[in-house]
Amino acid sequence: MNPARLARPRSWPLRARLVAGFSVATLVVLVAAGAFVYWRVDFALDRALDTExxxxxxxxxxxxxDDGMARDRDAAEAVGLAWQVLDPAGTVLDRGGPAGTTPMLVSSGFGKHDVEARLSTGWASYRIRAVGLAHQRRLLVGVRRDREDEALRELMLQLVVAGLGTLLVTAFVGDRLARAALRPVERYRQQAAAIAAGAADLRLEVPVGRDDEVTRLGHTFNDMLAGLERALERERQFVAEASHELRTPLTLLTGRIQLARRRQRTVEEHERILGELAIDLDRLARLADQLLHVGADPAGGSRSDLAQVVTRVVEERRVADPAGAAGWEVELLAPTAPVGLADHEVERVLANLLDNAARHGAPPVRLVVDRPAAGWVRLAVSDAGPGMPPALLATATQRFTRAEEARSRTGAGLGLALVAGLTERAGGQLRLCQAGQHVLRPPGASDLPCDHGTGLTVTVLLPEAQVTD
Known part of the structure; x- marks a missing residue:
């Protein structure tokens, strides 16, 4: 392994980091426990020496x-300790026990003194206590410390051996535990690699009856894969259906061009053919525009006034097509209706609803803008036509959905799908009502009343946008 990588623990494999962290924590605990045990034993041995x-x-x-000699030799020897009586010059006047003729303490101080360092292996390791006597004499009493030092050395050795053994065992156990804990993750990785290689129907093998972090991760991955598969299936279906819908106008264009090239034609005939081609191209452009916008996200943070947009669009339609807009009835029950959609998005919603009403419904077409509840704005478009078959009502907002009798008319079945997409992404709801039947997108409960006419009523319910100064 690269030495530079070894110096950076963050670059280690996860299992190595887990084992290293577990080992370091164990080492800290062992050192702290060993230091505490050593201190307690050392304290107890010191207290025993001081007591003696x-x-x-x-x-x-x-x-x-008064002469510096022991008056009762037997009683002095019965103590069992080394002792000396020194005169002011440091000369040994009397001694007992294992003490020799050389003063046990070179310095002239009083109190407790240790001869040789702690944990020394020498035989001259003593603890001596010096006290003053009459005539400036000193009494030195010493006790051998070699046994206590030996006990401390043995304790330290045992603590080190036991600590190293415990550290090795815990590192081994930690490695086994980390390996066992990460084994499902590695299995998930291998299965994910197989999925990335093309096994689209594969799912992660999650143990049944367990609920821990790894199994929850597996369930999350499976849910994500299922969502991706559904999205890909929708995209494949959309591409297939879009290709089918685009094939028809392209075939018509190709047929008209081939028919026009079969013989020489006059200028008037060419102009008529060009007019027909322009109509077909316009239909193709509208279809392509719908395909581009049916999956587009609305502009984030956009604001518009629904009432103003409805007023403007209706007036423009009446000027451009007075006959087609003759049967329109507009009721603005809310003078202002701010919503979280841009003007062009509201125009697209309204244009698709009006086109559907004109193409599949019958006049009069009624448009209502109001506020049915606090925080909500509603746009309802209803007509007096025959509506749509009840079986089609539940799937009318899906792409390319059309009734059989409507396939001979213009359109591609994308209008309501586009309206539903814009409405849902803006946090609103789309309701289709006909003959007492109601379909709500997205599905859910709604206690708002449905204002519907004799035919189909499409209601767009949007959250009221906050107006900022």
Whole structure:
């Protein structure tokens, strides 16, 4: 492995990071526990030594006479400790136990002193306590410390060995646990790679009866794959249906061109043919425009006034086609109706609803803009035509959906699909009402009344937009 990569733990594999983190945490706990145990044992041994020295001093001090000699030798030896009586010059006046003729303490101070460093392996490791006597003499009482030091060294060795063994065991166990925990993730990765390679019908194998982070991840991936598969299926269906719908006007164009080229024609005949081709091209352009906008997202953050757009579009239609707009009735029950759609998006919604009413319905066509409830704006377009078959009502907002009798008319079955897409993406609802039957997109409960006419009524319900100054 690259040494530079080893120096960066974030670049390690996940299992290595888990084991390393687990091992470091275990090491910290072991060091803290070992230090605590060592401190407690050391404290207990020190206290035992100090207690023994204090007992020796309290026993020997009264036995030393004015001449610096022990008055009761047997009682002094019974203490079992090394002791010396020194004069002010440091000369040994009397001694007992294992103490020799050389002063045990070179310095002239009082209190507790350790001869040789802690944990020393030498035989001259003592703890000495010096107290003052009469005539500036000193009493030195010493206890051997080599056994306590040996016990501490043995304890430290055992703690190190036990700690290393525990660290190795925990690292091994942590590695096994990390491997077992990541095994489903690796399996998911392999299955995802197979799916990416083309196995579209494959799903991740999620254990049944378990509910943990890994199984939830597997369920989420499966839901995502199912959603992607549905989206791809819709796109494939859309492409197939769009190709079918585009084939008809293209075939008509090709046929007209071939028919026109069979013989020599006059200028008037060419103009008539060009007019027919222009009509076919206009239909093809409208179909292509619908195909481009049927899946387009609305402009984020857009605002418009539904009442103003309806007024403007109706007036433009009346000027452009007075005969076709003669039977239109407009009721603006809300003078202002701000919605979260751009002007051109509202125009597209209204144009498709009016075109459907003109193409498949019958006058009068009634347009109503109102506020049925707080925070909502409604646009209802109804006509007096025969409506659509009840079986078609539930699928009317799907792309390229048309009744059999409507296939001979112009159109591609994309108008209501475009209206539904714009309405739903703006957070609204689209309702189709006819003869007491109601279809709501998206599906759900709605307690708002449906204002419908004798034919089909299409209601667009949009959230009221907040007007900013």
């Amino acid at each position: 020295l204090a007992h020796g001093v309290s026993t020997l001090a009264p036995l030393v006479g």
